[in-house]
Amino acid sequence: MFAVCSSLLTLLISYAFGSADYRTYCYDLRNIRAPWCVLAGHNKAVSYVKFLDSETLVTASTDNSLKIWDLNKTSPSSPSTSACSLTLGGHTNEKNFVGLSVANDYITCGSETNEVFAYHRSLPMPITSHKFGSIDPISGKETDDDNGLSVSSVCWRGKSDMVVASNSSGCVKVLQMV
Known part of the structure; x- marks a missing residue:
């Protein structure tokens, strides 16, 4: 069980939300059975999620950081840690x-x-x-x-x-x- 802290819909097919379990979940609304990627890398709850463009996501966390994620570097099979292209502080x-x-x-x-x-x-x-x-x-x-x-x-x-x-x-x- 996790608490949803933030969410965003973009391009009418992608949905992403941050969670109290320190991760960000990305879904394709045409197939919501499972997330198409899970972004892992924050050390505390993810409080905000925004799309910079269709391939780039920004997340904010109560760990004092923002992270920029390259969605082209994600994996559907396991949490993606290498998709973080930059940490802002x-x-x-x-x-x-x-x-x-x-x-x-x-x-x-x-x-x-x-x-x-x-x-x-x-x-x-x-x-x-x-x-x-x-x-x-x-x-x-x-x-x-x-x-x-x-x-x-x-x-x-x-x-x-x-x-x-x-x-x-x-x-x-x-x-x-x-």
Whole structure:
């Protein structure tokens, strides 16, 4: 038995979901009897799954990593560990859902450090990040103290260079990649 943490449907025939058993399961909806591949490599639950394109999957885990998977290197007979083409790190994700969004070759995710991180699919480290502050209750101004907040949702805005992100206090920001 396992808990489903995340799922995604692409091209109307492929379905992938992350699980609390540290794996990602990929199904062809025309034959759902068994997954056509199982991706293994994370050390904790897989919380988000997104397709970068029809042959590439990105997974996020509470092991503080994102992984990019080449679906052409999978095996239907056993869990695929060699299909991971790159592991991305720099953000913090150990217990909360921090969001994951993809656009073209770019990947964004939130962090338990109250930051948004952006990655390019070819680099293992972030290309940029933005720290949310918290609002000082006396001055009403934003401060650098995160007060234990996390960025919990990220989404690319259509076909643009803008990301909408929100944190656990309800603060929403529209950020532009330049």
